[in-house]
Amino acid sequence: MKRWLWLGLGLSGLVASGCGTDPEPIDVLPQACPGTAEVSLPKPGVSPLSTDTAADGVIITYKPKVTASALAASADIASAVEREGGTVMRRIPNMNVVSARLSPEAIAALKLHPDVLSVTPNRRVRALGLPTPPPLASWQGAYTTQGSVGEYTEGLKLIQAPQVWDANNDGVIDPGAPTGEGVKVCVIDSGWDSKHPELKAAFLMGKDFVDKDEDPSDQSESQGVVTVGGGHGTHVAATILAQFGAGSGARVAPGDEPNGVVGVAPGASLLVARVLDTDGGGRTDDVIAAVEWCHAQGARIASLSLGAPDPSETEQTMFEKVWENGNGMLSIAASGNDGKLGIAYPAAYLPSVMAVGAVDMQGEYAPFSQFGQELSVVGPGVNVLSATVLGAAALSSVSASSSPIASSPLTYTAQGTYTGRLVNCGLGADRAACGESATCDGFVAYVDRGDLFFEEKARNVIQAGARAVIIGNNVEDDGEGTFTLGSANSHWVPTVSVSMAAGASLKKMMGQDVTVSITGLDYQRESGTSMATPHVSGVAALVFSARPDLSAAHVRAVLEKTAKDDKATPGKDQKYGYGLVQAAKAVELARSLPQGGGPLPLP
Incomplete structure (x- = not known):
């Protein structure tokens, strides 16, 4: 809008100017209303997709020393980093890894250190959910509401979860049925809402690798200002183990079940490892440390609804270590949401990680789901109803x-x-x-x-x-x-x-x-391979609950053997893997295996 700017305070001032011609119009904006000047766009910073090594640093892998402990060897490399003017971010002695921020010159110098094997970018990872669709009126009535069985979402029913622990569909858990009880599931994600009733009873402990404390809440505080995340980790965790009837009194969309939802494995125990910030981004070193922590706490399953487009050798080594180490941990990760050929990492690390793609509630391939030969199985990933940060x-x-x-x-x-x-x-x-x-x-x-x-x-x-x-x-x-x-x-x-x-x-x-x-x-529907992954993690928890003596390799094989094949392209394919995970069939097969599992039931 063009506005006239006149010199002088009134008509006399205009006459006194003596210009003789009309002034040139210039752009003048009205003043901002009081109290609104603070409304500004976010300051430029490191986005969840950034690969800025100045901000995220590097991962340094060094030679183990036979004459020194792992801690001592780690301290030696940390000292070398500081001598070069760098800042140590994280030390992972059991992996012979140190992450740090260094200048390009310092990185070049450190690569010449006799004990340093490699210096690689501390690459960014991101949550693999799609932009959140709001709860629209058109979704009302999408889920049946018959007493407490109304908590059984379409996703749960699609993968046969209620058939495992409520075979007669009366809304009551069958005595002795596998529910995930005795199984620890570690959700490596954005943290959780500790106040959400769906998750309180299941929570055991957590660790925040972003803020470096013991409170894995989905929020961060800076200069007294608390920023709450988008609820990604809460949504994932509740899909796995939301509790029966726990959501009573919570705020739900019109037409949704007043009691909220129930998870695939409502009897499982929850470990929370926060590695994603409130913008949904994180770093490789935090993922590595979180995987190690989950395994150390006795988790049988790690669920990772996150990824990056490129691999990390150090990260892959950690997944292989926890997969092979004694009572191995089964890691399950999202394939990615770019709808293209090529599985995201860590999902693509074979065989130590199961890659999960997404289908809709009719079992059809979701167009956003990344695909490839590494894909293991698929799960429901379109408009999945689950818990989120309260009121978010x-x-x-x-x-x-x-x-x-x-x-x-x-x-x-x-x-x-x-x-x-x-x-x-x-x-x-x-x-x-x-x-x-x-x-x-x-x-x-x-x-x-x-x-x-x-x-x-x-x-x-x-x-x-x-x-x-x-x-x-x-x-x-x-x-x-x-x-x-x-x-x-x-x-x-x-x-x-x-x-x-x-x-x-x-x-x-x-x-x-x-x-x-x-x-x-307190609940919302989200889409993405992020939402498919916890469905598969929950089924794995049911299998471990039915047969705690099985190895991670056996449980993976059981899930793949019993998956519902895509009839259009029989056999394993790049978009469906072995097919849609099926809980009842998986538990049935697991129970039929000899003690210790015997030979792997390969598809």
């Missing part, structure tokens, strides 16, 4: 002229309810986009999709005085869309998106009062 999921509603309008909450939206005048803010390109109708007393901003990031649009209209934001989609067949504000911000306001058709209707209501409401939920 969002349910939106919009009403105008007392009529409801279908909407979707943007990820990271603020919660709350606001009623105010609807103001057309165009594309929300700047604070002036809302025109003279915008006031700091508050209004509801209608913004068209296009040109700018959603967080930029929101920032601009909030600074103009908006107390709620409605984004109108510009793609006709995309409905309300699934959009995000990019990152958490304490100054966001309730923000939703509506369909193209609904947007056209709202544009005819400018100046009328509109109500926008965002309420918090």
Whole structure:
């Protein structure tokens, strides 16, 4: 918007200027409303996909010393790092590994050290869930609600889990049935919500490898500000071992079971190893240390809904070590969400890690699921209902002229309810986009999709005085869309998106009062190979519970032998592996094996 900027304070001032010609128009933005100046975009930093070795450092592998203990050898390399001006991040003596931050010159010098075998990037890993779809009205009634059996999600039923511990489907665990009892499952992820009722009873202990403490909560604190994560680890953990009836009284979406959900192996015990930060990113050295910690705590299964596009020799060595070490640990990892040939790592490390792909609730291949010859089995990974950080999921509603309008909450939206005048803010390109109708007393901003990031649009209209934001989609067949504000911000306001058709209707209501409401939920549906992986981890826990004498190799073979084959392409293939994991058949086969397992029941 062009605004005239005049010199002088009134008409006399204008005359006194004596210019004789009209002044040139210049761009002038109105001042931001009080209290909104803090609404800014996130500062540039290291993203979850970054490979910036200056921030993430390197992994140094060194020669073991026969004349010194593992701790002493580790200390020697740590001293060498410090002499080169570097900072030691983590020491893993049992692996002859030290991670550190070093300058390029220091890295070059350290490579010449006689005891150093290799110096490799401390590569980034990331959570393998897709952008979170909000709980839409169109999903209502997708799950049956017959008393407590309403906790049995479609994913559970697809993999036969209730048939193992509730064969008569009466909502009560059958006496003596395998439930995962006695089996420790270690979730290596973003941490958990310790207050969520679905997980409290199952939790044994945890460790935070991000913040380096004993509290693996899905949050971090910096300069007194607490940032809560997106609930990825909570969702994964609850898929494995959410408790019967534990969610009673929790906040659920309309049409969902009031008691929440039950996990694949509700009797299993939970270990939590937090390696992903609140943005869903982590480092290889933390994954390595977490795998070692899980094994040391007696975990039979490690579930990893994370990965990276490239391998790490040191990481692979750790997975092989815990796989082969006595009562080996079965590691199960997500194949990746890029929908292309090539399995992510660590899932692709054969045979020490099982790679899990995703199918939908009809058992059909999910287009985002990465595939390849390393794929072991598949599990439900589309619109999977599970627990999340309490109140973190969002349910939106919009009403105008007392009529409801279908909407979707943007990820990271603020919660709350606001009623105010609807103001057309165009594309929300700047604070002036809302025109003279915008006031700091508050209004509801209608913004068209296009040109700018959603967080930029929101920032601009909030600074103009908006107390709620409605984004109108510009793609006709995309409905309300699934959009995000990019990152958490304490100054966001309730923000939703509506369909193209609904947007056209709202544009005819400018100046009328509109109500926008965002309420918090304790459960949400997510998609990704991240969601398929815990289904398989839960089935492995049921098999170990039925036959604790079996080795990790035997349990892997049982899961592959009993998987439901894809009829279109019989036999093992790159998109389904051996097929959809089947809990009842796996437990049945496991129980038929001789003591100790005998020969592997290869598919």
